[in-house]
Amino acid sequence: MNLPALSLRAAARLVAAVTFAACFAAFAPAARAVEIQVEVLFDSLAQPPADLANVCTLRKAVNNASDNLATYPQCQAGEDGPVVVDTIVFNVPGTITFALGGPTEDGGESGDLDVTDDLTIIGHPEGTTINAADLDRVFHVHPGVTLTLVNIHITNGNQNAYGGGVRVEAGATLNLNGVTVSSSHTGAGDGGGIYADGATLNITNSTVSGNTTPNHGAGIAVNGGTSSAASARRPTTRPSPHSRPTRSASPARSSTSARCRTTAAPRRRTPPARAASPSTRDIRAARPQTSAGSTGPATSPRSPTPRAATAATPAPSRCRAPAASRSSRPSPWTTTRTCRRTAAPTS
């Protein structure tokens, strides 16, 4: 007789307990990401009483963030990802040069910085460079981990395996924003700058330049996975002398149609330029004018603005028929017709 009553009471208690737990979870303060502050620019894991050991270095900070512990008490302890993503920042600007070379290992004890938990590293506003000094690559992003780098210059990475500057393992993600990867090298693997193996690679406003490999992808090698690149980094603080010529040269060689558009446009704006290519008619008209101190194109019947034709040097047009053929044909080829003939095979 009492059993149903007890069961109902127990059920009510259970419902109340579940409701309380749900409310507590909803209003409990969210876990906060840890900000680990790098205090110095040298590379060390030394502990007191060693000299200069009681400070937080980049290598200590990365290891704490990966361990989710205060393995190195000079730095803040890391928290567990991916709900909480630790962030490393720099209290001073400048270059951190690797000093801990040694056998290949994946514990961050020497060589590359092994990232085994989600992590964001934000460079100092006045610049942060991580120089591997050819001891190893700079970052090793382990499987399934997301590493986000912001405003950092990675340089002088060197590895005999894949990924000279950064290696991104399967299922991992590398986000680069305002990052430069330069002067890194692989001796026997793909990706002199970056190697992404079945990973996700997102690059925004960054530069990958001056990296080398004897294999595939001197700058970036992507083996499966996904990759995206948005925008090119504009040389604001440190302009690259190579960026401007490269950008100006590439469109002219991109396609046949692009060449036609590029060369035909000036002819429409400056009709006297046609007279500068000496047709039979122009030469005949020019001879009396030369003795009078003028030039041939000034007397061409097709030149409504003689002074402009004198000052302007006609740009060579690849769409224009050769001068010899035009002079032998009173009815000259038009730019439009020549462009169609050139562009037809590409469409």
Ligand SMILES: [Ca+2]
């Ligand atoms: Ca962590």
Ligand SMILES: [Ca+2]
């Ligand atoms: Ca490693």
